[in-house]
Amino acid sequence: MTAPIEVSGQSAEAQPEAALTGLSQKAIQGRSLGQIAWMRLKRDKVAMASGVLVVIFVLAALAAFLLDRVFGVINPLAFNEDLLDASTQMPITGWGGISWDHPMGIEPGYYHGRDILTRIFAGSWISLLIGFAATMISVIIGAVLGVIAGYFRGWVDTVISRAMDMFLAFPLLLFAIALAGVIPDDAFGLTGDWPRILVLVFVIGFFNWPYIGRIVRAQTLSLREREFVDAARSLGGRSPYILFKELLPNLMAPLLVYSTLLIPTNILFEAALSFLGVGVRPPTPTWGGMLSDATSLYSVDPWFMIFPGLAIFVTVLAFNLLGDGLRDALDPRAR
Incomplete structure (x- = not known):
């Protein structure tokens, strides 16, 4: 149904396009799922x-x-054996050998400092x-x-x-x-x-x-x-x-x-x-x-x-x- 509107003292019917466009004059767009x-x-x-x-x-x-x-x-x-202590086979630096070159450290001993x-x-x-x-x-x-x-x-x-x-x-x-x-x-x-x-x-x-x-x-x-x-x-x-x-x-x-x-x-x-x-x-x-x-x-x-x-x-x-x-x-x- 269309809604009646007043135009210059006369009753008229609003068209569906007018209701869809609204005040911004932009058509309403649907959205997909x-x-x-x-x-x-x-x-x-x-x-x-x-x-x-x-x-x-x-x-x-x-x-x-x-x-x-x-x-x-x-x-x-x-291998990075040069970074391991020769006697203990542990990384020379603390915290597992963490350094700028090895941010997560190196593996000790048998794994040869990988x-x-x-x-x-x-x-x-x-x-x-x-x-x-x-x-x-x-x-x-x-x-x-x-x-x-x-x-x-x-x-x-x-x-x-x-x-x-x-x-x-x-x-x-x-x-x-x-x-x-x-x-x-x-x-x-x-x-x-x-x-x-x-x-x-x-x-x-x-x-x-x-x-x-x-x-x-x-x-x-x-x-x-x-x-x-x-x-x-x-x-x-x-x-x-x-x-x-x-x-x-x-x-x-x-x-x-x-x-x-x-x-x-x-x-x-x-x-x-x-x-x-x-x-x-x-x-x-x-x-x-x-x-x-x-x-x-x-x-x-x-x-x-x-x-x-x-x-x-x-x-x-x-x-x-x-x-x-x-x-x-x-x-x-x-x-």
Whole structure:
């Protein structure tokens, strides 16, 4: 309806365009769901700061891979024996050998004074690569099987759900220890650290898909009853079209949120395997491996455990806080 207005003593009706433009004479523009989610995310300062940290970590890991494995600019295995006391094999300077040249100190004794900062930097790409790649495998398998189980239901849902239960009951840690412990240094046509990295990515990613599969299945059971699915069926849409063109795009928000929460879990899992000695083999630096090395030095100086532990802690915390912020921003019921 249009509202009557007075124009020179006569009654007239206001046009809809006049109501839309308002006093500022500017047309009102709508916002997409993505723009609304971005506005909510920008108001969350903690999530934004965590997102900046995540970007920094990813760029640092990429730079570490290029500088270490491609160009060979940095050398995390370089010895600094001249900075160790000849009798005690401890750093000459206090606080673990911290100096301007070695801001995080050096490793003593058997490790020949290797620079801790360089090793943390060089080991970052392994942790993030395994975390991201394993998460991608879990998301792809879990999303596809979860949406199929939730949409078709019946015996298809029963088979996939029982498979999820079997994978969830599988002793993943023991299996990973047993499998990674027997992988040779040359397998699958690869040499060096790559066979073990490939095995860790496969084991962590393949056996973690049921966590995402259950979430996707539950969401699909709700979405399949919505009007847009009925409309797609009435227009002749077949099941593959409805699954991958109608349902999966509406599941991107929970998939994105859970992915940011699964990445730090996979990083911790890789660090635990390296700590137990069945991850990437030394002397290749990894954060978990550095913590394992620091256990033999803890009685001498606990300082050597702080920086690799802090690297894991800050990385995992940043991903978790970013995931919480994305969940609040993408939830239409969030206030």
